[in-house]
Amino acid sequence: MADPAPQEVTRDTLLGGRIAFQQPANGxxxxxxxxxxxxxxxxxxxxxxxxxxxGAGAAMLCLAARLPHVRIVGVERExxxxxxxxxxIAANGFHSRITxxxxxxSQLPRTLEPGIFDAVISxxxxxxxxxxxxxxxxxxxxxxxxxxxxLPTWIDAGLRLLRPRGVIVMIQRADRLADLLAALxxxxxxxxxxxxxxxxxxxxxxxxxxxxxxxxxxxVVAPGLVLHHPDGTYTAAAEAVLRGGAGLG
Numbered sequence: 001m002a003d004p005a006p007q008e009v010t011r012d013t014l015l016g017g018r019i020a021f022q023q024p025a026n027g028x029x030x031x032x033x034x035x036x037x038x039x040x041x042x043x044x045x046x047x048x049x050x051x052x053x054x055g056a057g058a059a060m061l062c063l064a065a066r067l068p069h070v071r072i073v074g075v076e077r078e079x080x081x082x083x084x085x086x087x088x089i090a091a092n093g094f095h096s097r098i099t100x101x102x103x104x105x106s107q108l109p110r111t112l113e114p115g116i117f118d119a120v121i122s123x124x125x126x127x128x129x130x131x132x133x134x135x136x137x138x139x140x141x142x143x144x145x146x147x148x149x150x151l152p153t154w155i156d157a158g159l160r161l162l163r164p165r166g167v168i169v170m171i172q173r174a175d176r177l178a179d180l181l182a183a184l185x186x187x188x189x190x191x192x193x194x195x196x197x198x199x200x201x202x203x204x205x206x207x208x209x210x211x212x213x214x215x216x217x218x219x220v221v222a223p224g225l226v227l228h229h230p231d232g233t234y235t236a237a238a239e240a241v242l243r244g245g246a247g248l249g
Contacts, residue, residue: 016243034059057085189215195224
């Protein structure tokens with residue numbers, strides 16, 4: 001396969017400077033969502049983790065920094081983003097623990113064997129095609145709007161990769177909670193819905209949903225995380241996660 005064309009990037013950091021992170025200067029840019037996604041993986045998880053739609057690698061880099069015993073396979077269909085992820089992995093010294101596979105979630109390669117992963121994380125596109133703004137750049141559309149894989153397909157792929165009782169963790173728009181729960185129904189339990197409140201008293205725009213394959217335990221709605229004070233600065237709890245690298249519990 002030919003090397004992807006060079007792209008303009010910015011040099012950023014994650015977790016208060018602990019992680020060096022290059023990402024595209026234009027199109028979709030990782031903000032706090034992948035950091036929060038990584039923080040929602042339980043501390044008890046060890047072994048192998050898959051990151052479906054890993055992009056330039058923000059979530060898996062944060063997860064590797066927090067959980068030193070996990071090994072991670074990132075799956076990314078865009079060659080340019082996969083190349084950036086590999087550069088970020090090398091820059092942070094995680095080349096022995098993180099690898100990247102170029103593939104579409106709807107057509108996972110045979111090398112990703114079903115039932116071998118202890119956890120699967122994913123930050124899938126948030127929007128259904130009929131809700132997309134088609135004036136948005138191609139790169140941002142790919143990251144934010146469902147294409148060949150809709151939300152149930154992402155969940156199908158994650159559950160197929162998981163071992164029994166393995167953990168699946170996804171971050172999504174709050175208004176798609178019903179879609180998430182419907183796709184998990186009868187296939188995973190011990191479901192925790194974790195609202196992310198922009199400010200106290202405001203409706204959640206994002207949610208994290210965590211579940212375990214094959215269990216039937218009832219759903220729990222967690223207290224969630226308030227991200228900002230009224231003046232827009234991060235709360236102490238948010239700072240502990242986004243800059244301190246703490247888990248969400």
